[in-house]
Amino acid sequence: MFLKLNEIGDKIAIAASGGKDSTVLAHIMKLLNERYLNRKIFFHWLLQRYDYGLDLFLLSIDEGISGYRDDSLETVKRNQLEYQLPLKILSYKDLYDWSMDDIVKEIGRKNNCTFCGVFRRQALDRGAVMLGVDQIVTGHNADDIAETVLMNILRGDIARLQRCTFIKTKSEETIPRSKPFKYTYEKEIVMYAYFKKLDYFSTECIYSPNAYRGHARVFLKDLEAIRPSTILDIIHSGEAFETSAESNPTNVTVPGVCNRCGYMSSRDLCKACLLLEGLNRGLPKLGIGNTEKLRKKHLDEKEKSIGEYSSSKRTPGNPFIQNFNDLKLGSDLKKPL
Ligand code: SF4
Numbered sequence: 001m002f003l004k005l006n007e008i009g010d011k012i013a014i015a016a017s018g019g020k021d022s023t024v025l026a027h028i029m030k031l032l033n034e035r036y037l038n039r040k041i042f043f044h045w046l047l048q049r050y051d052y053g054l055d056l057f058l059l060s061i062d063e064g065i066s067g068y069r070d071d072s073l074e075t076v077k078r079n080q081l082e083y084q085l086p087l088k089i090l091s092y093k094d095l096y097d098w099s100m101d102d103i104v105k106e107i108g109r110k111n112n113c114t115f116c117g118v119f120r121r122q123a124l125d126r127g128a129v130m131l132g133v134d135q136i137v138t139g140h141n142a143d144d145i146a147e148t149v150l151m152n153i154l155r156g157d158i159a160r161l162q163r164c165t166f167i168k169t170k171s172e173e174t175i176p177r178s179k180p181f182k183y184t185y186e187k188e189i190v191m192y193a194y195f196k197k198l199d200y201f202s203t204e205c206i207y208s209p210n211a212y213r214g215h216a217r218v219f220l221k222d223l224e225a226i227r228p229s230t231i232l233d234i235i236h237s238g239e240a241f242e243t244s245a246e247s248n249p250t251n252v253t254v255p256g257v258c259n260r261c262g263y264m265s266s267r268d269l270c271k272a273c274l275l276l277e278g279l280n281r282g283l284p285k286l287g288i289g290n291t292e293k294l295r296k297k298h299l300d301e302k303e304k305s306i307g308e309y310s311s312s313k314r315t316p317g318n319p320f321i322q323n324f325n326d327l328k329l330g331s332d333l334k335k336p337l
Contacts, residue, residue: 005168005178006054011133013059015124016079016087018072020193021139021181023079023200029056029137030083058083059127059136061120062091064099065205072201079199090127092119095322096272098279104207107284113211114288115275122263122272128175129324140179143186146231147216149238154216158241165238174264185231262324 006012014029016022033052060076063069073089080087093099096119104112128136145165152161163169168178181189193200208214223230257263258270269277271287278286 005137005180006052006135008053009055010135011055011057011131013057013088013124013128013131013133013136014085015136015138016058016060016076017139018060018075018079018201019139020189020198020200020202021141021144021186023075023139023198024189024193024196025137025139025181026056026058026079026083026085027196027198029054030085055133056085057131057133058085058087059124059131059133060087060089061123061127062089062093063116063120064092064101065207066101068203068205069100071203075199075201082199088127088131090123090130092123095119095123095126096276098276100207103279103284106279109207111284111288112207113213115279116207118271118275118287122270125174125263126322126324133175135176135178137178137180139181139189141181141184141186141189142231142235143217143220145179145182145238146220146234147213149234150216150220151213152238161238161241165235182235183232257324261322 012029014022014026016026033054033056036052058076058080060073062073076087076089091099093102100112100116103115107115124136148164149161152158152164165182167180167182168176170176192198205211220230220234227233256266258265258273259268260273261270263270263272265271275284275287278284278288
């Protein structure tokens with residue numbers, strides 16, 4: 001599985017949260033990388049098939065959630081020493097000038113995961129660009145993917161429904177992402193971590209009780225109690241949703257980049273910049289749900305002026321967000337001791 005997802009010599013960023021999934025992923029990738037690099041010495045004829053030769057990094061995002069992420073990042077730092085991999089940590093506060101604690105104070109505990117998910121996705125891409133990696137691997141397991149399929153069905157989000165079961169996503173504008181644990185049950189990962197005595201952080205996010213995903217998880221567990229194959233069945237159902245762009249006009253997106261930060265976007269403003277715009281202007285609902293009317297109402301005027309400052313590194317609307325084109329290897333990369 002790992003061999004099919006990577007090319008020999010790839011630079012790979014492992015998205016590390018300190019949780020069980022990313023800890024097991026980092027452990028296995030490090031193990032296989034070293035094991036099959038050594039095989040090269042003894043079995044030259046196997047080189048094509050078995051050599052990994054990967055350049056591995058840990059990439060962590062600090063969302064700024066007191067009592068949760070600060071503790072889990074300590075686990076990541078311990079694992080960095082244990083696995084001897086370079087670590088880069090990017091924080092929402094540094095990138096966006098808003099931590100999740102600040103955002104929850106502003107918007108309350110509804111929709112906070114929308115902000116967190118959009119910002120994390122972009123933060124990971126920013127970190128990957130800084131590290132100059134070829135690919136990001138994440139620890140999403142089969143349970144996570146089945147939950148996402150359910151959520152996309154419940155929201156009627158056909159475009160995401162098609163994409164969410166891809167084991168590797170790739171577009172010209174973003175760094176490829178892969179989910180090597182797509183078919184691995186959460187319980188298998190927990191058992192592996194337990195028997196290997198891995199150091200991982202197991203506390204739930206303090207803002208998760210209100211997350212929509214939680215309802216999908218409970219529903220999935222109920223289904224699994226009746227039919228044990230439910231999780232893989234749902235993933236296979238998701239894979240079978242092959243809807244063409246012609247039959248789904250909502251699925252037609254024109255690739256492009258955000259005028260403000262240079263991130264991949266089919267609109268003038270990417271979702272992260274739109275959410276930031278709302279936060280900075282005291283209109284946090286600006287980027288939530290069906291944004292078309294609000295976008296039009298509040299951004300028409302602003303978008304006229306975007307062209308004037310889109311070439312600058314730091315934009316007036318979002319003074320902390322740096323253009324993607326200006327990112328480079330950060331000097332704060334923690335090297336293994
Ligand atoms: Fe972020 Fe929500 Fe996950 Fe907490 S539960 S880390 S707020 S996405």
